[in-house]
Amino acid sequence: MADDISRFGAVSLDELPDDLRERIGAIAEKSGFVPNVFLALGHRPDELRAFCDYHDAVMEREVGLSKAERELIVVATSGANHCTYCVVAHGAILRIRAKDPFLADRVATNPWSVELTERQRAIVDLALALAVEPGAFSADDIEVARAAGLTDEEIWDVGSVTALFALSNRMAHLMALRPNDEFYLMGRVKKLG
Amino acid sequence: MADDISRFGAVSLDELPDDLRERIGAIAEKSGFVPNVFLALGHRPDELRAFCDYHDAVMEREVGLSKAERELIVVATSGANHCTYCVVAHGAILRIRAKDPFLADRVATNPWSVELTERQRAIVDLALALAVEPGAFSADDIEVARAAGLTDEEIWDVGSVTALFALSNRMAHLMALRPNDEFYLMGRVKKLG
Amino acid sequence: MADDISRFGAVSLDELPDDLRERIGAIAEKSGFVPNVFLALGHRPDELRAFCDYHDAVMEREVGLSKAERELIVVATSGANHCTYCVVAHGAILRIRAKDPFLADRVATNPWSVELTERQRAIVDLALALAVEPGAFSADDIEVARAAGLTDEEIWDVGSVTALFALSNRMAHLMALRPNDEFYLMGRVKKLG
Amino acid sequence: MADDISRFGAVSLDELPDDLRERIGAIAEKSGFVPNVFLALGHRPDELRAFCDYHDAVMEREVGLSKAERELIVVATSGANHCTYCVVAHGAILRIRAKDPFLADRVATNPWSVELTERQRAIVDLALALAVEPGAFSADDIEVARAAGLTDEEIWDVGSVTALFALSNRMAHLMALRPNDEFYLMGRVKKLG
Amino acid sequence: MADDISRFGAVSLDELPDDLRERIGAIAEKSGFVPNVFLALGHRPDELRAFCDYHDAVMEREVGLSKAERELIVVATSGANHCTYCVVAHGAILRIRAKDPFLADRVATNPWSVELTERQRAIVDLALALAVEPGAFSADDIEVARAAGLTDEEIWDVGSVTALFALSNRMAHLMALRPNDEFYLMGRVKKLG
């Protein structure tokens, strides 16, 4: 079963060091299941711990971009990178955060032309520029983002999220990481008022 | 001067929280100067701390790939990503680690065709596949690496280093991070016995 | 509302000529809703009629590839072409035809590396070669498909489906065609025995 | 000989069902020869019939773009797709329709930079955007075309012709379809008044 | 009229220095017209002279590749580079040298998949590798060419012709160089025995 999760196998929750078992356990409790990425990265606790810390520093930041906007970046750049784990897992989170059952599939399938608000479009364009062809990134990309009203702190947020998932997408591709079945259905049905 | 370092300015060493000031200070002492990346990322101590932890977990690991091999991956993938800061800074480190004044420029200019040992070529090919077009990464890339004699632990090492510098290259592009002048000359003259 | 469907508006079912109204009406009855593509193409009944005829000749053929295999090609090439309408609509049909709630999202997100049977992989590789970079298509692609056991009739099937959706994807992009909401949920829950 | 025409052989005119034999026969009478595409597609009468119907709906339409403009799109997009059959066959038709012995070779060799009237350039740019990288097609492409004076009906025409030859180019690549020798010389000598 | 020839105008034959007037004059006498490239480059006699010398050293060499093979390389790489002047002018020469009225159009439209002899295919593949993506050129390309029977002298010939027309294609693009009308018809009609 662990082989299904990753090309390099996976650990179980209780094989993790105490701090990580507690930390991932809390996530599992909230979600109802342990997202596979944690069990697959668990082979290397130091890398997993740094990954979690980086994730929290970037994705749980209280100021700047909204949480839905951060997930929008993750889904857009993971779509452009064809990363199945991140598209499926964060697609679920985006559906929930944005309270929209359709947005994630649209963004993941075509982040370049999906209809978005002007602010969302500026965020996604900046993220895609950095994610896909970083060598061509230039002062022009920054100027366009500023002209669309993004502050420098928000621009940094876009950059940090994009950079972290450039890492994360590549680890998932390396491992052929499989999304948990639970993610596929999450947030697909609009809650009644 | 701080503006020269990054599009978003930079902090000075003593603006950092204690733990980071101490940690970066130790690096500065060893190098003779503070590498700009730390001052530029210093705006966000949480991100800088996670970056340092991730860096150490991946680059300072005692087993698996040699340190010169890890730097080889950094220079090759940063060359492919046209990341000036990482090419110049880690090019210096590669010259020193590999005790070769020419290798870094060759690898950075053309990682695809630079003459390498068979093992180095397998490492670099795997890293480039993951760095440049992650969506096309497949079981074949893994098989080729295994056939060249890399163990699964070494393959993971290649993946981790590549993934971390996918992040790092993008942060450097975001900030238009400028390499310290000192890096350009380091390791260029062969030490006499 | 019609504007929501397509950049160029849409007709209603009863604005169609008799033969098409009857034909599309039968589809609507079976699905429970009128797929937007028919209302959007309805502006030009001659084109819509030819489209339906071509579709039936290629997708409803009784011999050769199975219907699930044909839908697999549609989802794979539409994913590669970032065509939201076709990915969402035919993703739903693939889930139903293949009796698999996960396959479509995996194929659409990354048709190049998704885990498939050997026969499916040969089909998808041939389709992607023709869909994405037709100018580089060569006798080698045919030879690889034959070596994997595909007959010439099946190879033609792969080609026809790929070619038809090269057309279809482009019409959908031209119109900014929006998928019906109903497609997103179809086939996501495994039926109990 | 039939093997010369297509990788999968070809039928002769009298092997076709009556309606198609009559329809293709009429074309042959007008041209002086049977264009190979009909004999090669003749293996599958249903597909050939739908192809002819789609072709007539799109290429013989009495309003909208002129016939020379439609052929211009075919040659430009087939050039971009490196489709030898369509470039050679429709290059001949373009020379005749546009009464210009040089235009087709120029357009096929470099549709992006060939000197054209402003209206022709707008048509070709729109067609290339949709033909070559459909995933990046966006509202901007439509806006540019409208700004150049194209009506929405004409924009649809550009899209339909482009889409049909996206299909047609791929069928020709699949079959390695060989152009009839007659096409190469047609329309190369300017008729005297 | 000179403006028709090149974006930067053109000289007339008698504006050239004596040696070049004589040299180009001899070519004109043989062809029946002055190929536009010479009048367009004539603005800079030193560059034109070096161009003619390089051309003769590479294209008129008595040993190694045949003249038809050299023209094959020119048409293939100029097709890949979408260079209208070189495709039209050297297409004419290839038709004559290869005594084949169809080959040039086929090669120019799709050098990657045009049917060729095994030796021609090896030549063209090597040329395309060097012409189109030189940074990825490697020892493997050389090995494949050697395995197909090309000698090292012939491989150098392929390289020289490709390199010279990498230069020539770019000068033609820079100047928007227009082919002489005469080239379009040359060699299109098979000579009777």
Place this chain on the structure above:
Amino acid sequence: MADDISRFGAVSLDELPDDLRERIGAIAEKSGFVPNVFLALGHRPDELRAFCDYHDAVMEREVGLSKAERELIVVATSGANHCTYCVVAHGAILRIRAKDPFLADRVATNPWSVELTERQRAIVDLALALAVEPGAFSADDIEVARAAGLTDEEIWDVGSVTALFALSNRMAHLMALRPNDEFYLMGRVKKLG
């Protein structure tokens, strides 16, 4: 040792014809060593002579672009073409001509986003457009260069240098030409006043 220089070996200075031995000898005297390119091309004196003539006509021209600007183009386009010999050799010359120990590494690593003066940026952008994707070069590229203040003579200079090194880069890739060790250190230490 000659095998180290090039995949096809190299000649020694005294194997060259008199005129070339004298010409290359003079360069060697000035540099303190014989640049490898001359020994590697020496197999074919006619090609080497034409190369030297072309080089002098383009690089030693007294009017138009400055010599540092010409070297800037060489380093930028050779960087984009991943040509190690030209980047290392002309990087050294650029450091000297521009009296800047850092510029060459920055330009070679990322010619698209390196910080330059407005005039330098216009020169490099024009050169990259022609070097990398010549088929897409158009009147727009010329207009942008003119708008930035470049004269038509300077634009031709940019084109000539770019075209010559399109040739030169490909010969170096063909031969796997190795840079002389001396180039790596030249111009790296700022001269004191």
